[in-house]
Amino acid sequence: METFLEEHEVEMLAFIEKIVNIDSGSYDKQGVDTIGEILKRNYKDLGFHVIVEPQEEYGNHLIMQHKDAINPAIIILAHMDTVFPEGTVSERPFRIVGNRAYGPGVIDMKASHATVLYAIKALISEGNEGYKNIRIVLNSDEEIGSPSSRAIIEREAKGKKYALVMEPARKDGSLVSSRRGKGNYTLIIEGKAAHSGIEPEKGRSAIEELAHKIIQLHELSDHENGISVNVGLIEGGSSANTVSDHAEAQIDIRIKEMDQVELLEERLEKICASSDVAGTKISLEGEMNRPPMEKNKKTRALLRIIQDVGDEIGIEIEDTSTGGGSDASFTSSLGVATIDGLGPVGGNAHSDKEYLEIPSLVERTLLLATIIERLTQRTT
Template sequence: MTSNATEASILAWLSEQRQPMLDALEAMVNTDGGSYDKAGVDAVGAQVARFCAAHDIPVETVPGARFGDCLRATVASEEGMSGNQQRNIVLMGHRDTVFPKGEPTRRPFRIEDGRAYGPGVCDMKGGLVMNMFVLAAFRKFGGAPGPLVGLFTGDEEIGSPEGRPVIEAEARRARAVFNSEPGRPGGNVVTGRKGGVFSVLDIEGRAAHSGGNFEAGISAIGELAQKITAIHALTDLSRGITLNVGLVSGGQSVNTVAPSAQAQIDMRYVDPADREEILGKLHAIAATAFVPGTRSVLTIRGEFLPLTQDPAAARLFEGYRAAAAETGLSVAGEFAGGCADSGFTAAVGAPTLCSVGPVGGKAHSPEEYLEVDSFVPRAQALARAILRLEATGL
């Protein structure tokens, strides 16, 4: 079979997969999969594994101790590959969502006015399903210009504490990485993202009766209030730096000087060099006692690296854009303030393109949606981009 015939077969088969894609998506969305629900995330992984087995795609499991396992599905390349052609082409996605247990029961998958709804429908179970079917198409018809790897991780929404080393190891041997986060609402892909650091600030004061022994107390909440003001003052929108104290807690009772308090901090930045500067300032704020006698500890709980576009990634984007145009899609690159695993792959030098998944929006909310009509064309665009990879010089 000629390469043109192989491509035609892949595209024609994908064009017939709309309903099977939607069926797979419905089953996946209706399965619990919050980041801290390992059993649920692994149940979604079992759906991926069953699909791959049905299409004769080998799957390796990298167990997670606390969070969802990582699955690594592989499709061999054509024979006779050499040099860079032997490096893996990675299709990446995460199975976990941000929603609490029971959310699929409360609002199960549905389609209304051309949009699919449900927890995680676009972020990013739609992208997972798309990757599964693209892998199956190449397994069925051949034509892969290098080994294909489908990497299905389980803890992205909490910073990939266990998935990150697996992702980075895969990226170091990758020729290119396509991360199937949802396409932007206008249909664009993402060529740059902010980095993010998620930290917890714990403050210790001293309890005392707020009426009978007020002067003996040291208020951790009073300290927290002043620290929040200092933390928010680090925001510099002109540089793309934002600090947000999104969660606070503390105190013992209304009539007790607060012996403890806690703040959870979201820090975002664009330039990798800004990370150390802002973290240094955060640590300095933590070390400063605005209320004498308080003590504070700042702990980093998770982080994402920024997605930056080097010349190789720019060529990957141009190749994808041309492939999308052949599919009838007009696609541009966008910068996004949100973080993703694509930052890890870019940071170790793998040419990376993000948000090549089906188009959707309003992620992390009850209104999250996926444009049903984007499913097949985005799968075809990805398949074409893979088939055209050699033309990018990668």
Template sequence: MLALLEELVNIDSGSYDVAGVTRISTRLSGLLADIGFSIKRLPVPERADLVTATLRMGGQGRLVILGHSDTVWPAGTVAEWPYTRLDAERATGPGVGDMKGGLVMALFALRALIADGFNGLESIRLILVPDEELGSANSRPVIEAQARDADVVLVLEPGRPGGGVVSARGALGAFFMKAHGCSAHCASNYAKGASALRELAGKVVELDGLSDPDNGAIVNVGVLQGGTARQVVPGEARMDIDLRARTDAQAATLHAAIERIAADSRDERVQVELSGRLTRPAFTGERNRALVALAQSVAGELSLPIFEAPPAGGGSDGNFTAALGIPTLDGLGPVCHDICSRQEIIELQSLVDRAALLCGLIRQLPSLLSQGH
């Protein structure tokens, strides 16, 4: 497991790096094909292919396992921050937890189940998404088409420190403002200039003011860029906005407020364009109670710590399957800390522990489904 983890982490596979993402999915596809899975590559506009690996069995119930081949880290990251064992218990590197550790864990869990003769389900399908870190905006229709007939979905996003799993997530949105003004030299022709950057900068406080984190509402201006030189009134500027909400209704309210702020012009000479949308629907834990209970039972048999984490502010592709009404349990990957940061760390023992948890869950799914859950 450690050898494969190091190999995958040392492949740059940022979402926009089509070649790198393809290398990850190709490597995993080959290993899955070796244990009997049928591989399909499905095109995704402007991204690497989405890959499905399907194994037909003789039992009842269709399981989908959701994973992704991309990371948040652009090409060139590995050269300066490669996979590194920090000590006997921890490792770091780009995507070591989110989610290359989860992919390694799932592969070895499936390999162990098949070697042991498990065939209790009708099928297992592992989906490798190429653009999850971008909100899966381009691949969402493919994900939904490939998962729509599933009875259960298990998601390989990192486990929470202490052994948490995720049964509910909030809604997400990604929005982009572009401002078009008029550039001019600030000394010789200041009055002619119409600052696109000033127009957007004036909106930052209003947008940030929409946040109410105690109630699950966050609007974050993560990028504000504009201008070409210090002595030039900036004629162009852009802003990237992230939205998080506890419910779909709350997300819709925040979306409307962002639209209002975009339309409220301070300088009529500057045109502001707003693009983007709500990218992931919220899902609650009601449909997932039986899966949580099963995970707790399996963890108890294995003497592993487990708890149901509070509804997550971050999204995953599980948001889509849960919105389709499919019981979905998330956060089943290895235990990780500080994901999507330079401090991202995986607890190495959890590769084995959580693989055992995943094996136990899959083994018990036929019994759970026969009870009508």
């Protein structure tokens, strides 16, 4: 398979260039659907059935498996959306400088689509039937928390033994074996407006109340145990000489273990149950929208298999934990052995300096193909 992939490296890069040069931000339905159509055609050419899950607001999701597949044991997850707005490609299209390729979404995760596609082509070229043991889910809204695809991912993951998630490898090549869970909340304060010079005593400052709450919320952080509470965005008031009658804050919460959710939510509710500034009203909206991906017994066992595969093909596999979210949390929370970060190596995702390490493209595609081969041997 390695020879096949080396012979097709230029073709893989051309494929990545093609899809990088299409804007496909999470809210750009037309762009994401264009990516989806390209991928659909490529997989159909390989004998895959493609089910389209249509969406009105976001891009359509794709579910694919080979026409000869029967109850695949492996689910592969990858997303087609990026964080970049329409017009980004015209400002900085795909380019290669030395051993790195640049462009919006090049590593998160358009290069991973080439990895999956060409891993399957490599298996087919070798006459290895591992490609019949996979079900692929490509979603369109991962970068905004997978609001329309989470239920699809969870549905498709049921009954699967292994989940391979195609987020990029870390800069040092590490795979991801655990992720913190994530919650998004909005705290809304209603006060009473008044002129700050003429009759400030008649006002009830929503901003003052919010200030008290921000301090209390940040005190919930327990970094040693993987809990962080961050008020990252605030707004309120109408003018400098008016006691504010409205203020709100966007709160990002991260947890290490599901057991932490109940106590943390109780503390949130307690903070918001009463006001420090008399006469203000408080409401809290939101939820924990991604469970943590925990490094449990099943995941450790899958990691050992992948490390053995790495040893055989000459790649040293390390793993790491990260605070960022991904769809790996959904499969892991269902009890499916899950490893993330199986895409190529790169860095600076979500920025204008995002890059792909080109030498990792063949290497990581070979790793994925060989993992599929090995897991198929264990499940058939």
